[in-house]
Amino acid sequence: MAHSYRAVGWNRTKKVYDRTLVLGVLLFLALFVGATATTNPDMSAEIMLMRAFGTGAFVLLHVVLVIGPLCRLDRRWLPLLYNRRHLGVAMFVLGLLHAVLAVVVYHAFGDVDPLTSILSANARIDSLSQFPFQPLGLAAFGILLLMAATSHDFWLANLTPPVWKALHMLVYVAYGLLVMHVALGALQAETSAVLAGLTGAGLLLVTLLHVIAALREAPADVPHAAAGDRVSVPHGVAADQSADDCWVAVCPVDSIPEGRAHITCLAGERVAVFRWDGRVAAVSNACQHQNGPLGEGRVIDGCITCPWHGYQYLPASGRSPPPFDERVPTFAVRVEDGHVLIDPRPRPPGTELEPAIIGDAVGAGS
Amino acid sequence: MSVDVAWWVSRAVLAYGLVGLLFAVLFVSLGVRRVDPLAAEGTLGFRLAILPGCALLWPLMARRWLSGQRHPPQERSAHRAAAAAQHVDDGA
Numbered sequence: 001m002a003h004s005y006r007a008v009g010w011n012r013t014k015k016v017y018d019r020t021l022v023l024g025v026l027l028f029l030a031l032f033v034g035a036t037a038t039t040n041p042d043m044s045a046e047i048m049l050m051r052a053f054g055t056g057a058f059v060l061l062h063v064v065l066v067i068g069p070l071c072r073l074d075r076r077w078l079p080l081l082y083n084r085r086h087l088g089v090a091m092f093v094l095g096l097l098h099a100v101l102a103v104v105v106y107h108a109f110g111d112v113d114p115l116t117s118i119l120s121a122n123a124r125i126d127s128l129s130q131f132p133f134q135p136l137g138l139a140a141f142g143i144l145l146l147m148a149a150t151s152h153d154f155w156l157a158n159l160t161p162p163v164w165k166a167l168h169m170l171v172y173v174a175y176g177l178l179v180m181h182v183a184l185g186a187l188q189a190e191t192s193a194v195l196a197g198l199t200g201a202g203l204l205l206v207t208l209l210h211v212i213a214a215l216r217e218a219p220a221d222v223p224h225a226a227a228g229d230r231v232s233v234p235h236g237v238a239a240d241q242s243a244d245d246c247w248v249a250v251c252p253v254d255s256i257p258e259g260r261a262h263i264t265c266l267a268g269e270r271v272a273v274f275r276w277d278g279r280v281a282a283v284s285n286a287c288q289h290q291n292g293p294l295g296e297g298r299v300i301d302g303c304i305t306c307p308w309h310g311y312q313y314l315p316a317s318g319r320s321p322p323p324f325d326e327r328v329p330t331f332a333v334r335v336e337d338g339h340v341l342i343d344p345r346p347r348p349p350g351t352e353l354e355p356a357i358i359g360d361a362v363g364a365g366s
Numbered sequence: 367m368s369v370d371v372a373w374w375v376s377r378a379v380l381a382y383g384l385v386g387l388l389f390a391v392l393f394v395s396l397g398v399r400r401v402d403p404l405a406a407e408g409t410l411g412f413r414l415a416i417l418p419g420c421a422l423l424w425p426l427m428a429r430r431w432l433s434g435q436r437h438p439p440q441e442r443s444a445h446r447a448a449a450a451a452q453h454v455d456d457g458a
Contacts, residue, residue, distance in 0.1 A: 005404055007411025112369060115379065119372035135367070149418035158402060158430075160441040268444030284445040329445040345452055346445040 003323075005154055017083040021090055028056050050101035051186070057094035058182065061175060062202050064088055069213035071307075075296070078307050085151045088171075092148035099141055102134070133185035140177035143170045153289075161291040179203055220263045220270060247334060247341040253280060253358055254338065261304075263295035266344040271331060273340055274299055274315050279355035281315035282331035282342050288349075289326065317352040335359075386421035389428060393420050397431040402438055 008014070032052040036043060064087050070077040107117040118138055124130035147168055156164050179199065187196050250264045256275040263285060264271050270285035272295030283304065285295045292308030299305070303312035303321060313320055313328055320326040327350030332343040335356040347353060367375070394413040398420075399406040420427055440446070 003404070004407040004409070005412040006409050007415045112373065113376060115376035116369065116372045119367050119375055120369045132367075145418075146422055149422050152412070152415050152419070154398075154402065154405065154408075154412070154416050155419055157404070157438045158427075160439055162441060162443060267448050271445075284443070286443060286445075288441065329449045346449040347452075348449045349446060351449075 005152070007152075009153075013079075014083050014086070017079075018086055021087060025056060025060070025090060025094070028059065029053070032056070046101055046105055050098055050105060053094045053101065054098035054186075057091050057098055058178060058202075060087060060091035060094060061171075061178065062206060064091060065171065065175060065206050066209050069209035072213040072217060072296075073209070075307070081308060088144075089148050089151055092144045095141060095144055099137070102137075106134075128184065129188045131184040133181050133188075136177045136184070137181040140174040140181060143174040143177075147171060147174075156290060161286070161288070165291055175206070221265050223265050223268075246344070248344050249339045249341050251340055252338055253335050253340050256280070256340070259299045261295040261297070262340070263293075264342075266331070266342060267346055270295065271342065272304070273333070273342065274304055275358070276302075276315065278358050279315075280333050280335055280340055280358060281353070281355040282333050283313060283315065283318045284329040284331075284346060284349075286328065287311050287313075287326075288328055294328070316355050317350055319350045319352075383421065386424040389424040390417045390420035393424075393427055393431065397427070401427070401430050401435055403436070 029052050032055060033048055036048050036051065064084060067077065067080050067084055067087075071081045103114045103118070107114040107121075110117050112120070118134050121134055122130050122132040125132065147170065150159070150164065150167065159167065182199055183196075187199065190196065248266060250266075250271075250273060251262045253275065256262045256273065259274075259276050261272040261274045264273065270293075271282050272285045272293075273280060273282045274295075276299040283294060285293055287294050287306040287308065289306065289309055289311045292306045292311070294304055294306055294313070297305045297307040299315065300312070302314070304315055305312050311320065311326060312324075313326065316330075318328040318330040329346040329349050330351050330353050331346060332353050333356040334341040335358055340356070394417050398408065398413070398416070405412070
């Protein structure tokens with residue numbers, strides 16, 4: 001990224017995404033309030049709105065959580081992932097409105113301040129119906145606040161993507177706390193089993209999608225030598241290799257679709273091996289922007305394009321084209337006997353290496 | 367949680383938040399340009415967008431500002447670490 005920070009880097013796609021999001025949220029709130037007013041006309045307006053905002057936030061949290069595994073299972077979901085951070089911030093805003101109304105209704109006019117009131121209310125941890133569910137919601141709110149507050153690219157750069165991602169993985173802790181907040185709070189007062197069933201179905205959906213996506217991706221994380229693949233020094237050139245110079249055969253070159261990548265695991269991380277225009281090159285799989293999976297992207301206009309936010313890298317050097325300055329580590333590649341061979345030693349980010357030429361009898365080395 | 371303990375916890379949270387808010391206003395006005403060159407010409411919208419995060423993570427950003435770091439830290443990953451080690455071994 002070589003430009004100054006702005007609040008939001010607007011483009012047409014983001015505007016369409018956000019308009020659709022706002023319309024969807026407003027439609028949900030209107031339907032929820034309309035249905036509640038019809039079925040429970042005695043409910044006060046503030047409690048009705050509090051439940052509408054809380055339910056809206058909980059539903060959006062499910063959407064946020066299932067986008068990741070859905071994209072790994074089917075690329076057609078990728079447009080939803082493009083602006084997922086705005087979904088998360090919208091979810092936080094709904095949660096904030098829910099929290100403000102809950103404080104106003106239940107904690108604003110007592111003998112102690114609202115925060116003390118929430119923390120000290122319902123001390124019966126041995127009772128399901130009187131369990132202190134509000135501190136659970138407060139803890140989840142704190143996590144979602146931290147995530148929303150650090151959603152800007154400034155935080156990605158200043159915390160570094162791995163730390164930022166680890167921080168944002170706390171969303172699963174927040175989700176667990178919110179499931180308990182709902183189960184021990186709103187559901188205790190419900191006589192109908194519909195809401196309990198929907199909450200359980202949501203939990204099941206989130207869990208199943210993550211398990212299926214993890215099982216499908218597991219083979220890519222098996223280190224190559226341990227998986228029994230051949231580790232070879234190509235014949236004919238073996239005498240010229242130094243002792244620590246080994247090449248790993250990762251896949252038949254024909255198995256890589258044009259403009260796409262084969263993902264493998266070398267040197268402790270995933271490597272994306274791209275084939276395009278009769279050439280093959282390999283780079284570290286993690287995009288420098290948000291550690292998105294480069295190997296799930298495509299080569300567009302001669303550049304590896306991250307499927308998450310469109311950050312681009314030249315395959316041979318792992319550098320973003322000017323004026324941008326992102327860089328990822330690169331790997332030396334050969335093609336021999338129809339197989340792609342990779343030197344498993346990563347080169348420093350942005351190191352230019354000659355791509356291997358498909359069909360070249362000798363193969364293009366480093 | 368007893369009311370007494372809850373009172374002390376809420377006071378601690380409030381104090382942390384107030385110090386964070388004061389620091390964040392100072393930091394987005396003066397400090398952020400010193401720790402990240404891309405923030406030097408950051409818009410007002412950008413400064414407002416990062417203000418809550420600065421208030422929450424103020425010990426981290428204060429330490430970075432006071433230590434005089436001029437750039438964001440480098441990302442650490444297995445490939446980047448191995449490449450750096452290899453680079454040193456090669457005497458580059």
